[in-house]
Amino acid sequence: MLHLPLYLDYNATTPCDPRVVEVMLPFFSTQFGNAASRHHSFGWQAEEAVDRAREQVASLIGAEPNEIVFTSGATEADNLALKGVFETYTAKGSHIITCNIEHKAVLDVCKHLEKRGAEITYLPVNAEGLVSPQQVEAAIRPDTVLIAIMYANNELGTIMPVKEIGALARQHNVIFFTDATQAVGKIPVDVNQDNIDLLAMSAHKLYGPKGVGALYVRRRSPRVKLSAQMHGGGHERNMRSGTLNVPGIVGFGKACALCQEELQPDAERLTRLRDRLEKSLLQIDGSFVNGSRQHRLPNVTNIGFKGVDNEGLLLAINKEIAVSSGSACTSASLEPSYVLKALRLDDEAARSSLRFSLGRFTREEEIDYVVKKLGEAVARLRELSFR
Numbered sequence: 092m093l094h095l096p097l098y099l100d101y102n103a104t105t106p107c108d109p110r111v112v113e114v115m116l117p118f119f120s121t122q123f124g125n126a127a128s129r130h131h132s133f134g135w136q137a138e139e140a141v142d143r144a145r146e147q148v149a150s151l152i153g154a155e156p157n158e159i160v161f162t163s164g165a166t167e168a169d170n171l172a173l174k175g176v177f178e179t180y181t182a183k184g185s186h187i188i189t190c191n192i193e194h195k196a197v198l199d200v201c202k203h204l205e206k207r208g209a210e211i212t213y214l215p216v217n218a219e220g221l222v223s224p225q226q227v228e229a230a231i232r233p234d235t236v237l238i239a240i241m242y243a244n245n246e247l248g249t250i251m252p253v254k255e256i257g258a259l260a261r262q263h264n265v266i267f268f269t270d271a272t273q274a275v276g277k278i279p280v281d282v283n284q285d286n287i288d289l290l291a292m293s294a295h296k297l298y299g300p301k302g303v304g305a306l307y308v309r310r311r312s313p314r315v316k317l318s319a320q321m322h323g324g325g326h327e328r329n330m331r332s333g334t335l336n337v338p339g340i341v342g343f344g345k346a347c348a349l350c351q352e353e354l355q356p357d358a359e360r361l362t363r364l365r366d367r368l369e370k371s372l373l374q375i376d377g378s379f380v381n382g383s384r385q386h387r388l389p390n391v392t393n394i395g396f397k398g399v400d401n402e403g404l405l406l407a408i409n410k411e412i413a414v415s416s417g418s419a420c421t422s423a424s425l426e427p428s429y430v431l432k433a434l435r436l437d438d439e440a441a442r443s444s445l446r447f448s449l450g451r452f453t454r455e456e457e458i459d460y461v462v463k464k465l466g467e468a469v470a471r472l473r474e475l476s477f478r
């Protein structure tokens with residue numbers, strides 16, 4: 092039995108895994124302590140639970156527990172990384188290298204920093220949605236303080252050459268930050284193998300709760316310093332004050348542990364389902380895939396349908412199927428996605444594209460239903476436009 096509407100928008104957010112909800116529950120009621128309360132067992136219990144979660148989160152990305160700073164999500168982690176480095180390393184310079192398909196949580200912070208005197212290089216991606224290590228190296232200057240390149244793009248699923256960019260950053264003594272919100276939990280990510288100094292992640296993109304995330308901050312070779320953006324009680328080694336969201340953090344930890352255990356089989360299953368979906372949708376006349384198909388997350392495909400407007404297409408299917416056109420923040424406007432435009436798609440092609448993102452609870456019957464519905468909807472819309 093199919094349950095409608097079907098959800099194929101896992102890159103926007105994921106449901107909490109029931110196993111995650113279960114471990115969170117006691118921390119709303121009986122184990123409600125403040126992790127910073129040092130003088131009684133309520134506090135100790137909460138602190139112990141946070142410590143365990145910190146190990147689980149760190150382990151998923153090959154980090155040490157004391158390198159994890161809990162935040163309210165990836166947006167806050169992005170803000171802390173960019174503003175924190177910009178404010179700390181002013182003596183060296185104020186040049187930042189990033190790319191033009193970063194998430195708005197990076198691009199909008201960069202725009203803000205420009206008003207504060209930062210100079211930002213926005214590297215253009217190629218038609219596949221990738222920046223090359225050569226582009227990054229050519230942009231490095233003596234006053235470059237940060238390279239900020241995302242691990243995987245949220246709209247396309249394309250995976251950047253992070254390891255190579257990280258190696259270059261290290262070689263040139265520049266701090267390397269990556270927004271890995273879409274990569275962590277889906278593909279192997281290791282801050283040491285990938286030469287990453289700062290990494291943003293979010294629980295609700297990997298079957299944890301909303302409103303919690305983390306910034307990984309390298310402690311050794313090099314030790315990265317950040318100025319806090321939230322001041323108060325000095326929590327999280329002074330980098331992020333505020334009482335810890337204990338239930339959220341516990342759920343985040345459990346979600347990371349589950350991803351670590353199930354990453355390989357999940358990735359294989361999702362690749363198979365995604366490929367089945369993509370292959371079938373490509374049978375529709377005039378359909379095409381956006382972004383690299385080689386360097387890509389297992390769960391995403393972004394597909395255009397020539398001559399069909401995605402707003403109309405969404406209207407035709409969105410009672411039964413949840414997918415997205417571009418990212419959640421721009422989908423309300425008529426502007427085509429800036430990510431697709433960065434691939435140098437013309438407006439019409441960009442406006443004909445949809446993102447399908449699959450996840451842990453996607454089943455084969457759902458894929459087959461989506462294929463059938465989309466085929467019908469595209470055919471109907473094309474018929475209408477020829478009248």
Ligand SMILES: *Cc1c(COP(=O)(O)O)cnc(C)c1O
Nearest residue numbers: 164165166194196245272273293
């Ligand atoms: C979802 C997402 C964010 C924002 O994460 P929140 O935890 O919702 O603030 C940032 N970057 C990328 C790449 C994302 O996909």
